Amino acid sequence: MKFLFILDPLDSLKAYKDTSVAMMRAAQARGHQVLACEQRDLHSRDRVYANAGRLSLADNDEDWVRAHPKEPAALASFDAVLMRKDPPFDMEYLTSVWLLSQAEREGARVYNNPAAVRDHNEKLGILEFPQFIAPTLVTRDPDAVHAFIDEQRDVILKRLDGMGGESIFRVHHGDPNRYVIVETMTQQGSRSTMAQRYLPAIKDGDKRVLLIDGKAVPHSLARMAKPGETRANLAVGGQGVAQALTDREKEIAAALGPVLAARGLLLVGLDVIGDCLTEVNVTSPTCFREIQDQTGYDVAGSFIDSLVQKIKGGAR
Numbered sequence: 001m002k003f004l005f006i007l008d009p010l011d012s013l014k015a016y017k018d019t020s021v022a023m024m025r026a027a028q029a030r031g032h033q034v035l036a037c038e039q040r041d042l043h044s045r046d047r048v049y050a051n052a053g054r055l056s057l058a059d060n061d062e063d064w065v066r067a068h069p070k071e072p073a074a075l076a077s078f079d080a081v082l083m084r085k086d087p088p089f090d091m092e093y094l095t096s097v098w099l100l101s102q103a104e105r106e107g108a109r110v111y112n113n114p115a116a117v118r119d120h121n122e123k124l125g126i127l128e129f130p131q132f133i134a135p136t137l138v139t140r141d142p143d144a145v146h147a148f149i150d151e152q153r154d155v156i157l158k159r160l161d162g163m164g165g166e167s168i169f170r171v172h173h174g175d176p177n178r179y180v181i182v183e184t185m186t187q188q189g190s191r192s193t194m195a196q197r198y199l200p201a202i203k204d205g206d207k208r209v210l211l212i213d214g215k216a217v218p219h220s221l222a223r224m225a226k227p228g229e230t231r232a233n234l235a236v237g238g239q240g241v242a243q244a245l246t247d248r249e250k251e252i253a254a255a256l257g258p259v260l261a262a263r264g265l266l267l268v269g270l271d272v273i274g275d276c277l278t279e280v281n282v283t284s285p286t287c288f289r290e291i292q293d294q295t296g297y298d299v300a301g302s303f304i305d306s307l308v309q310k311i312k313g314g315a316r
Contacts, residue, residue, distance in 0.1 A: 113264025125280035201274025214261030
């Protein structure tokens with residue numbers, strides 16, 4: 001089969017830990033052809049095309065890829081198109097999602113389903129599953145945020161379009177900086193923000209639970225914050241420790257998995273702190289390599305096998 005991966009620039013990928021690289025290696029190992037392009041390579045004339053080049057992948061993380069010249073190809077000519085561009089989910093990302101939806105109408109198979117990606121904000125996605133979340137407020141009203149802080153006493157504030165731990169603040173009710181933090185996060189009432197009760201279970205890690213076609217990978221990655229840091233994201237220095245799923249994580253995965261898979265979300269990364277769901281990641285979920293390297297479980301191979309089953313079954 002022939003797979004197209006829409007990626008960030010190849011020279012920006014860290015092969016020793018990058019999930020997309022792990023996916024592409026697993027695909028090549030199974031005899032599939034791997035091509036890649038960047039978001040800027042998408043365009044439409046009579047159909048949706050990408051300027052795409054074939055990749056030859058190696059196991060050497062220091063010299064992991066040979067990229068062949070790019071040529072235009074209709075997205076419908078590939079067996080699967082995998083959107084793996086990292087956020088931010090800005091206007092250019094949204095435009096790409098619209099183009100991918102058009103490509104689907106032309107016969108392309110796109111994973112994750114672009115309409116589902118468009119409709120699932122990774123922060124707001126938890127609101128659909130209130131039985132699993134901590135007390136949560138979404139508003140642009142600074143007074144409402146302050147009332148929530150007074151009620152909950154210890155709160156996390158986060159932007160709705162952030163990633164990798166960007167623009168996340170912990171605010172205590174007595175914090176002398178709370179007013180400037182709330183003003184900054186809401187931009188004085190012009191920007192919506194999310195406030196959640198602080199979860200002390202973060203000391204045990206911010207868990208990433210991966211769903212592949214609605215089924216949970218048997219190990220999570222507990223991202224542990226470095227000393228003095230509230231955020232446990234790997235992008236800000238957190239350390240990942242693979243662990244067997246807890247009963248609560250299995251319960252959350254069993255409830256969300258079939259719902260999300262039915263929407264065409266082949267790969268989802270659930271973030272869980274203690275007993276609470278905190279995010280539903282659908283753009284380019286990561287942590288394959290960390291789980292794979294620590295446990296031996298072939299996450300990337302499992303994903304490619306599920307992808308091939310989808311294609312053979314005629315699913316999009």
